[in-house]
Amino acid sequence: MLALEAAGFVFTDEDNNKQVYAYSHNHALDVIGPIVRGGEWDEDGNVITPPEVLPGWHVNYQGELPEGWEQYAVYPTEPVRTWG
Numbered sequence: 505m506l507a508l509e510a511a512g513f514v515f516t517d518e519d520n521n522k523q524v525y526a527y528s529h530n531h532a533l534d535v536i537g538p539i540v541r542g543g544e545w546d547e548d549g550n551v552i553t554p555p556e557v558l559p560g561w562h563v564n565y566q567g568e569l570p571e572g573w574e575q576y577a578v579y580p581t582e583p584v585r586t587w588g
Contacts, residue, residue: 508533511570531567532587538562539584 505522508514513525513533526533539562543555564587569577 507570507573511573513570531565534564534585534587536562536564536585541584 505514508524509522513531514522515525517523524533524535526535539558539560540555541558542553543551544553546552562584564585565573566587
């Protein structure tokens with residue numbers, strides 16, 4: 505949220521809650537959050553093999569990167585979610 509606020513992508517709504525500008529005329533932001541892969545459960549929903557939570561907080565972003573975001577840019581060979 506701090507990076508989003510610094511980039512000007514956060515506003516406060518009428519209930520005083522912080523919200524994210526998901527898109528504008530020069531950017532689009534798709535917040536994914538934690539990425540979880542794998543895992544196995546039995547028929548009752550009990551965990552047999554826990555899923556792996558990948559480190560980090562993940563987003564898809566289109567547009568010119570805000571200052572300081574270059575260090576966080578990654579280009580996965582097997583993306584979890586892509587633009588439609």
